[in-house]
Amino acid sequence: MTEQVNSADGAQNRTSVERRGDRELLVTRIFNAPPSTVYKAWSRPELFQRWWVPKSVSGVSLVSCDMDVRTGGKYRLEFGADGSDTMAFYGKYLEVVPNERIVWTNDEGEEGAITTVTFEDQGGRTLLKFHEVYPSNEALEEALQGSAAALPEQLEQLDELLSA
Amino acid sequence: MVQYPGLPLDLSFAALSDATRRGIIDQLGRGDASITSLADKFQMTLTGMKKHIQVLERAGLVVTQKVGRVRTCKLGKRGLKVEAEWIEAHRKLFEGRFEALDEIISEMKQEGSDD
Numbered sequence: 217m218t219e220q221v222n223s224a225d226g227a228q229n230r231t232s233v234e235r236r237g238d239r240e241l242l243v244t245r246i247f248n249a250p251p252s253t254v255y256k257a258w259s260r261p262e263l264f265q266r267w268w269v270p271k272s273v274s275g276v277s278l279v280s281c282d283m284d285v286r287t288g289g290k291y292r293l294e295f296g297a298d299g300s301d302t303m304a305f306y307g308k309y310l311e312v313v314p315n316e317r318i319v320w321t322n323d324e325g326e327e328g329a330i331t332t333v334t335f336e337d338q339g340g341r342t343l344l345k346f347h348e349v350y351p352s353n354e355a356l357e358e359a360l361q362g363s364a365a366a367l368p369e370q371l372e373q374l375d376e377l378l379s380a
Numbered sequence: 381m382v383q384y385p386g387l388p389l390d391l392s393f394a395a396l397s398d399a400t401r402r403g404i405i406d407q408l409g410r411g412d413a414s415i416t417s418l419a420d421k422f423q424m425t426l427t428g429m430k431k432h433i434q435v436l437e438r439a440g441l442v443v444t445q446k447v448g449r450v451r452t453c454k455l456g457k458r459g460l461k462v463e464a465e466w467i468e469a470h471r472k473l474f475e476g477r478f479e480a481l482d483e484i485i486s487e488m489k490q491e492g493s494d495d
Contacts, residue, residue: 231478233471235409235463243474249485257484267484270476346474 241329243346251335254342255315258333259285269295287312291320400424401432405441405455409463412454415444 231245247254257263265281276295279302283291292306307321307328316335322328329348336343400422407413407421419429433453436442441459444451455463 231471231475233467233474235467241470243470245474245478247478247482247485249489253485253488254481257481257488263484263488267477267480270473270480 240350241346241348245344245346246338247342247344249342250340251315251337251342254344255318255335258318258335259283259312259314265293268293285309285312285318398432398435401436404432404436404453405459405462408442408453408455408459412452414450414452416450418453 231243233241233243235241257267261281261283264283265278268281269276269278279294279296281293283289285291287309289309289312290306291309292304294302294304296302305322305324307323309318309320310330311317311319317332319330319332321330329350332345332347334345334347336345403422404418407418413421415429415433416426418433419426422429424432433442433444436459437444437456439458440456441462442453443456444453446452
């Protein structure tokens with residue numbers, strides 16, 4: 217199930233999300249700009265922080281964003297939700313090839329995923345692939361719980377059903 | 381970095397409160413499997429696996445069917461919902477992100493910055 221998104225110049229781009237193989241998440245999307253532009257928006261903190269936390273995730277905002285996007289560099293993002301404690305996400309860049317790929321670790325959890333994002337040139341447009349591999353059950357569960365925020369009532373009903 | 385950050389999540393589902401049972405759901409999300417093969421995969425006794433499957437079955441997360449001497453398990457409607465929700469939550473998050481990224485890319489193209 218994907219949605220059509222009309223971009224500025226009218227081309228239709230779709231976000232596709234799928235689970236693959238063992239605990240992997242793959243997100244793909246086409247952008248109407250060459251890889252160098254998309255890469256720039258991904259690797260410069262002042263640009264990255266403008267889009268990484270979408271407005272639709274209400275009540276959460278990026279408090280700080282430090283990114284040293286080069287192989288061996290580190291990043292640290294701090295989020296705050298309505299004046300409560302901040303929560304940090306951090307890790308290091310395992311591999312950075314400008315305009316082509318960025319690979320990073322997610323070290324805030326016990327066993328974080330390894331994330332790889334690649335930028336492929338498709339005749340002046342960019343095919344972006346965001347690929348995340350969870351190392352274990354526990355790690356996947358964290359992701360599952362992370363999305364549990366969006367779980368609908370059915371699952372709450374399930375809870376009731378089970379505790380009955 | 382993919383999760384919704386900072387949201388308190390105290391949703392606890394009895395059936396899904398156990399890592400093995402979540403693993404079973406995850407496994408069945410990729411294809412049906414017999415109780416025996418699940419027991420092997422999760423390195424448990426057949427009896428232990430049967431208990432887990434029973435809990436999941438009662439919750440409507442898994443349905444089982446006996447064909448000959450083999451009992452096959454597959455995701456029940458609720459199990460499929462868990463799977464679908466996982467996908468949907470990620471899709472919403474990334475769509476939100478990528479729409480914002482589109483706007484920034486348009487800006488960048490207009491500025492024609494190529495430093």
